[in-house]
Amino acid sequence: MRNHEEFVNEIYNRKETYLRNKKKTRKNIITFSIPFVLVAVLYSVMILPAMMPAGSEGTPNYEESTTVAADEFSHLTEVFTEPATSVKQPSLNSSPTSAAHSVPSDETAPTRPPEAVKPTTVSPEIFIELDRAEYKTDDKITLSITDTANVGFGYSKFVDLFEANGGEWVLKPNNHPKPAIAYEALPSSMRDEITVSFEIDLGEYENLKPSTQYKITINIEKQSYEAYFTVTE
Amino acid sequence: MDNGASSYRRFLDGDEAAFDLVVREYREPLIFFISRYVHDTSAAEDIAIDVFMYILVHPKRYNFKVSLKTYLFMLGRSRAVDFLRRQKKLLPLEEAVTAEDYISLENIILADQRRKTVNEAVLKLNTDMQAAVHLVYFEGLTYEETARVMKKSKKQVDNLLYRAKKELRTILGKEGEELL
Numbered sequence: 001m002r003n004h005e006e007f008v009n010e011i012y013n014r015k016e017t018y019l020r021n022k023k024k025t026r027k028n029i030i031t032f033s034i035p036f037v038l039v040a041v042l043y044s045v046m047i048l049p050a051m052m053p054a055g056s057e058g059t060p061n062y063e064e065s066t067t068v069a070a071d072e073f074s075h076l077t078e079v080f081t082e083p084a085t086s087v088k089q090p091s092l093n094s095s096p097t098s099a100a101h102s103v104p105s106d107e108t109a110p111t112r113p114p115e116a117v118k119p120t121t122v123s124p125e126i127f128i129e130l131d132r133a134e135y136k137t138d139d140k141i142t143l144s145i146t147d148t149a150n151v152g153f154g155y156s157k158f159v160d161l162f163e164a165n166g167g168e169w170v171l172k173p174n175n176h177p178k179p180a181i182a183y184e185a186l187p188s189s190m191r192d193e194i195t196v197s198f199e200i201d202l203g204e205y206e207n208l209k210p211s212t213q214y215k216i217t218i219n220i221e222k223q224s225y226e227a228y229f230t231v232t233e
Numbered sequence: 234m235d236n237g238a239s240s241y242r243r244f245l246d247g248d249e250a251a252f253d254l255v256v257r258e259y260r261e262p263l264i265f266f267i268s269r270y271v272h273d274t275s276a277a278e279d280i281a282i283d284v285f286m287y288i289l290v291h292p293k294r295y296n297f298k299v300s301l302k303t304y305l306f307m308l309g310r311s312r313a314v315d316f317l318r319r320q321k322k323l324l325p326l327e328e329a330v331t332a333e334d335y336i337s338l339e340n341i342i343l344a345d346q347r348r349k350t351v352n353e354a355v356l357k358l359n360t361d362m363q364a365a366v367h368l369v370y371f372e373g374l375t376y377e378e379t380a381r382v383m384k385k386s387k388k389q390v391d392n393l394l395y396r397a398k399k400e401l402r403t404i405l406g407k408e409g410e411e412l413l
Contacts, residue, residue, distance in 0.1 A: 001275070011289060015286050015290055019290070
């Protein structure tokens with residue numbers, strides 16, 4: 001057994017060791033927790049808002065961004081209100097409408113999509129454009145989707161092609177799986193807008209009729225966006 | 234007698250020598266008490282060092298509501314129980330490894346022969362009874378203080394001591410009757 005002096009010395013030694021270890025532990029905790037905190041902060045500030053669905057209340061500056069975007073893309077909205085038969089310019093705007101209402105009932109106007117004249121329903125966040133207004137049956141269409149920021153979402157959607165037929169839009173089957181768009185949007189705080197382009201090969205669709213109007217629809221965030229073109233000889 | 238509280242106050246005021254006095258006063262009783270649980274004097278000494286280190290590192294945690302002796306014994310008991318728990322997970326504890334140390338401690342704490350005879354009998358009791366008898370009869374703590382140290386109620390301590398006395402009478406026989 002230790003004598004008194006040794007005993008007291010041992011107490012002080014252990015005190016020093018204890019304090020040293022405590023300091024070391026605290027330092028380690030801080031060292032290891034800082035990266036975690038940073039990641040959590042970055043995740044909540046940058047990634048989470050980007051994952052919010054478009055138009056949700058959690059999206060920062062949503063009100064402001066929609067107004068700005070609506071002003072910025074107003075020319076596209078106007079273009080879209082014109083009858084589809086008169087469209088000659090390559091830029092065709094999208095119009096989000098309910099997919100259930102995408103088939104017109106007016107048989108007398110097969111070349112004019114009835115839902116095209118609804119500028120009030122145009123969402124300012126997403127626009128789809130075709131590179132031309134007329135294509136040949138074996139052409140490739142370049143479709144661009146512009147997301148005007150602050151919506152921030154990633155999506156993977158399929159494209160449908162409809163043919164105007166006696167006042168109705170008839171879905172054209174594709175020889176291959178439907179063309180799909182996929183992109184991961186950047187966090188809204190890191191971009192102003194994002195445009196994604198991809199090609200649709202008309203050669204994959206059988207029996208496209210010349211001088212007939214066609215419609216491309218893409219469903220994004222529960223809304224249908226459309227663009228129109230005509231197939232020529 | 235303030236059971237070392239005044240020394241401890243002086244230590245809190247910055248007098249390092251006062252801590253030395255506290256250690257001098259309670260080192261052996263504490264080791265002896267802890268060895269009741271751990272049955273190993275060197276382990277008991279180790280635990281006692283931890284107890285004193287604790288009051289050195291956390292001096293403000295002692296609130297003077299109980300005597301310093303009671304406080305030290307409380308800390309000693311809880312650490313001894315922790316030690317036993319850890320030992321149980323590892324290896325079975327060897328009993329009274331350092332018998333010589335134990336005898337020297339016994340000689341210091343139990344100065345007279347009468348106490349030593351009783352202690353021999355006490356060692357045959359279970360740990361709780363040993364601790365209760367030790368605290369009340371050898372260390373002179375009150376039932377309340379003993380209850381605090383052992384984390385039991387006063388009534389439980391009373392019962393423990395009653396049963397301990399009964400067993401001790403059986404162990405010591407007629408000759409031992411006078412010792413109790």
